[in-house]
Amino acid sequence: MRKSWSTSAFRFESNIAARRPLEGGSALKNWFSSSAIAAAALAVALSLTSVPVAGQWSKTHPITAGCPSPAAGFHPCALGKAKTFNPSKTPDGQPDLQGIWEAPVAMGFQNIEDFPGDPSPGGFGPAITSIVDPPDGRVPYQPWARAQRDENVAHYIDPYAQCLPTSVPRQMANFRTREITQFSGYITIVNEAGGHIYRVVYTDGRPHVGPDIKLWMGDGRGHWEGNTLVIETTNLNGRAWFDSEGQFYSDSMRVVERLTMVDVNTIHYQATMDDPKVYTRPWTMVWPLERIKEKGYEQMEEACHEGDHDAAGFTLGGFKPYFGPRFPK
């Protein structure tokens, strides 16, 4: 957990850990402690100790809603089930997606592509790709962009580790929970973790804000296609990553998300990214969102930047702050 419940609130963090045990996740801590920046990074490491590492989750959580958890299996299986599932409706007739959701098998926090695992001490374990299109499970980068992604990993700080907002679609994959609430004319998605983040997605047909307005969380507009909530997001600032491994986009990206109930406790979540400045073609990720079933569950305060002062530590370790793609001249 990030050092959000800072200082004396650590006792409270242990309460939360007790009520909602998560597995794995010590990889980052070990990685940092083996480095010269251990002290400064300790805050980050502490903050991440309860992050589920995707590779481990795919072993401990192999089945979701009766489907294989990894994207390639979950995607066709869950959409098949959704065809015969009739979700309950809100009073004004929308399919009811409301609730508090987590994404335990999502790769969003670690690596969105297949990843063999990092053999160095404390390196990330293996991950299974969340990409269902293209079929090879790889981001269809333009050649310069693939090279830049490698450079990002080697030399730049994951903006998320600096407590900057997750952006989209990582908001739907990061650890801890997000609450979806539907109102007349808009839908809110409010996260517990990720550096106090939320989105207000308007469903009243209003146009996007002007193109000069760039936002960490983008400008989302929603509509319904049958039982599927479709959210189109533009106006992103292009400063965030998809994962901890440097996967990136530009401020021209347009994301189309599709949220479909598979059963009463599962959403098939799909995000298609289109960014001609960076990719050769649009590409799509899929992961399950699972309902928190605990009665009376409440999302609590996460105050990341307020507790973490890790940017200096990263800088000492030779990593640079990331300010967006470095386009070839």
Next chain:
Amino acid sequence: MVQAVLFSLASVPAAGQTQTATETGAVRRTAEGTPDLSGIWQVMNTAAWDIQDHPAQKGVPAGQGVVEGNELPYLPAAAAKKKANYDNRATADPETKCYLPGVPRITYMPYPFQITQSQKQVTILYEYVHAVRNIFLGTPHIKGPIDWWMGDSRGRWEGNTLVVDVLEFNDETWFDRAGNFHSDALHVVERYTPVGPDLINYEATIEDPKVFSKPWKMSMLLYRHKEKNAQILEYECFSF
């Protein structure tokens, strides 16, 4: 008649008086009949710089205070700390580090916020650093002590007023740039009372026996954003 109108306009509340306002038109209500506070709101005052009466300075507009009676009942040691805070405010104010500004300060930061409302919960989404407050209705406080920047908020309806009891603060936020401060014993009771379709009377009672000799109160108006395209954008303070 004209004279009467002029006279009534002239009777603006004096410094530090509790703001009271009325507005033509009925209070908006939900299907269940409770007042509907949902919408985008913002103050029109200078309390983020100083909650008390203050003259203009470079970058700071002059302003009438929002504190009832204007004076704050600091204990002697706390009064000295307030003065030191004021002298060092350019760097000592936690808000200059882009930290969550606490309650009630978040209400009168110069940024809009959006209230959403259901039967079990009122949520406030603030443009400033994507701050979020979940105000849970009809449930008890979490058993502390917890050091939260924005506290633990529990709400209830009293007639047309949403009363929010806030506990479990840390001691790391100030009330304003002028160095007015509190301890981790802070207890805030907020009262959101719609006085028309587009105006909320906001009051916050502050209790902190480690810093103040008695409770005190601030009040101000929240104005609804009525622009057709109004929506919350972003001010991610520490990203620049």
